[in-house]
Structures are given as C-alpha cells and as structure tokens.
Amino acid sequence: MTQPQNDTDRLPDELIENLIRSLEHTKEEECTCDEVYAVVDQYVEAEFRGEDVQRLMPLIKQHMELCHNCCEEYEALLDILEKNDPA
Amino acid sequence: MNARTNESWLEDLRTPGPVRDAALDDLHAIVSKGLPYALSRWLSPDDPLFTPLVEEVSQETLLRVLDQLDTFEGRSMFTTWVHKIAIRIALTELRRKRWQDSSLDELVDNEENPAPERLMADPQAGPETSTERADMLTRIRRILDEELTEKQRQALVLLGLQDLPMEEAARIMKTNRNALYKLLHDARLRLKRRLAAEDLNAQEVLSAFESR
Ligand SMILES: [Zn+2]
Numbered sequence: 001m002t003q004p005q006n007d008t009d010r011l012p013d014e015l016i017e018n019l020i021r022s023l024e025h026t027k028e029e030e031c032t033c034d035e036v037y038a039v040v041d042q043y044v045e046a047e048f049r050g051e052d053v054q055r056l057m058p059l060i061k062q063h064m065e066l067c068h069n070c071c072e073e074y075e076a077l078l079d080i081l082e083k084n085d086p087a
Numbered sequence: 088m089n090a091r092t093n094e095s096w097l098e099d100l101r102t103p104g105p106v107r108d109a110a111l112d113d114l115h116a117i118v119s120k121g122l123p124y125a126l127s128r129w130l131s132p133d134d135p136l137f138t139p140l141v142e143e144v145s146q147e148t149l150l151r152v153l154d155q156l157d158t159f160e161g162r163s164m165f166t167t168w169v170h171k172i173a174i175r176i177a178l179t180e181l182r183r184k185r186w187q188d189s190s191l192d193e194l195v196d197n198e199e200n201p202a203p204e205r206l207m208a209d210p211q212a213g214p215e216t217s218t219e220r221a222d223m224l225t226r227i228r229r230i231l232d233e234e235l236t237e238k239q240r241q242a243l244v245l246l247g248l249q250d251l252p253m254e255e256a257a258r259i260m261k262t263n264r265n266a267l268y269k270l271l272h273d274a275r276l277r278l279k280r281r282l283a284a285e286d287l288n289a290q291e292v293l294s295a296f297e298s299r
C-alpha cells in the first residue's frame with residue numbers, strides 16, 4: 001500500500017507554480033488521453049500534409065500543451081512519417 | 088511492398104494462411120523500419136538495447152494489430168495507425184525503464200539528489216523571497232488544501248514531484264492513464280474556478296510568484 005500524501009505544505013513551490021501555469025491552458029472541455037490516441041494518426045497526417053491542425057482539431061492541440069506523454073507520442077509519430085517519406 | 092491500400096491490408100490480414108503471413112511479414116518490415124526514427128530521441132541506435140527493443144516492439148505490435156483490427160476506422164493510412172500502436176508500446180516500455188533506472192540512481196546516489204522530503208522541507212519563503220510572493224504562496228496553499236482531494240494531491244506529487252510517467256503513476260494509484268488525466272483536469276478546473284471566485288487569475292498569481 002502506498003502512503004497517501006495529504007499535506008499541501010509538502011508540495012514544493014515549483015510544483016505549485018507549474019500547476020498555476022497549467023491553468024492558463026485549462027478549458028472546461030478537454031479531450032482525454034484516449035480521445036487523443038484515437039485520432040492522433042489522423043492528426044499527424046493532417047499536419048504532415050501542411051494543414052492547419054490548430055484550427056481543424058483545436059482540442060487535440062490543446063491536450064498536447066498539457067499532456068507531456070501524449071505530446072511525446074505525437075512527436076514520435078510525426079518523426080516516423082517525416083523520415084519515412086520517400087519524397 | 089508498401090503498395091497495399093487500407094482495404095487490402097485489412098483483407099489480407101483477415102485471410103488465414105499464406106496471405107496473412109505475407110501481410111504480417113510486410114508489416115513487420117514497415118514497423119521495424121519506422122520505429123528507429125521514433126526511438127532515436129530516446130535511445131542511441133548504438134545502444135545494445137536498441138535492436139532487441141525494436142524487434143520486441145515490432146512483434147508485440149503485430150499481435151496487437153491483429154487483435155485490434157476491427158477498431159481501425161480508416162481515418163488514416165493503415166500503416167500510420169500501425170505506427171501509432173508501435174509507438175505506444177515502445178514509449179510505455181522506455182518510460183518504465185527510464186523511471187526504474189532513475190529511481191535506482193536516487194537510491195544509490197543520495198548525496199547528489201536530495202530526497203523529496205528534504206526538497207519539500209522548506210515550504211516557507213527563503214530570505215530572498217519577497218513578502219508579496221510569500222503571501223501569495225500561502226494563499227494558494229490554503230486554496231489547494233481546500234479544493235484538492237487526496238487523490239488529486241497524490242497524483243500531483245507522483246507526476247510533478249517524483250516525475251513518474253503517467254502509466255506508472257496510474258498503476259500506483261490503481262487507475263489508468265485516461266482516468267488520471269481526467270482527475271487532473273478536474274483539479275485544474277476546480278482551481279481555476281476558485282481563483283476566479285477570488286478575483287484572481289493565473290497571470291496575477293504567477294507575477295506575484297516572480298516578484299523577488
Ligand atoms: Zn494525454
């Protein structure tokens with residue numbers, strides 16, 4: 001069993017600062033990681049074709065700003081598409 | 088080799104026997120060619136782990152592709168969808184490895200890396216900190232105390248302080264990555280609403296934090 005951490009005094013300043021910073025990107029409606037995963041292939045292909053993904057899929061873009069793990073997976077997929085491109 | 092359409096990929100992979108085997112061979116080649124591009128940010132191709140990892144992930148990807156074939160909706164190229172699956176498998180594995188290694192380092196190397204307890208021992212402002220910053224921190228801490236649930240706080244500590252990957256934090260909390268994201272979204276929303284109720288916005292808080 002893990003010990004619950006329950007004392008906010010134990011959160012370091014830096015973490016609190018990052019949390020507050022993330023509020024600027026926070027929206028009432030956000031996609032979840034699963035929703036991003038479902039369409040990230042489509043998203044990366046659109047970006048690869050040079051389409052304006054920020055306008056086409058704003059919620060996906062917004063999730064990437066907040067979710068480091070999804071962003072890494074998106075970048076990795078884009079790497080494959082770009083470097084695999086025979087053109 | 089890569090001339091299959093989405094439809095022919097699906098058809099071939101659904102045809103037991105030599106047709107499927109040929110499609111799987113082709114897919115294996117495609118995954119193991121693409122994966123190194125995605126992994127090179129994480130692991131040097133000279134690393135002895137690199138080639139075995141590519142092979143292991145490629146195999147696992149084929150199994151998962153066959154298993155999830157019915158969920159492919161044709162909104163991207165089939166091969167992009169397959170690369171996506173491969174990346175999820177590979178990065179989950181790499182993150183787990185990296186985190187295990189770093190927590191091992193921390194155990195071994197206590198001098199260089201102060202334990203989290205020591206890092207957290209001084210929540211109060213240091214001598215160089217302005218009153219404005221100290222006051223704001225105290226106020227925000229009180230808000231966090233009042234607004235965050237125990238689970239939300241635990242998630243923040245695991246992800247933000249101990250720097251765990253989402254999947255690892257989710258495992259410790261007996262949940263999954265998606266639910267963990269929702270939990271944190273909820274926490275951010277509560278804080279955002281509370282700040283609004285107190286006539287504060289994130290910008291103001293941050294600029295108070297920055298005042299020294
Ligand atoms: Zn995510």
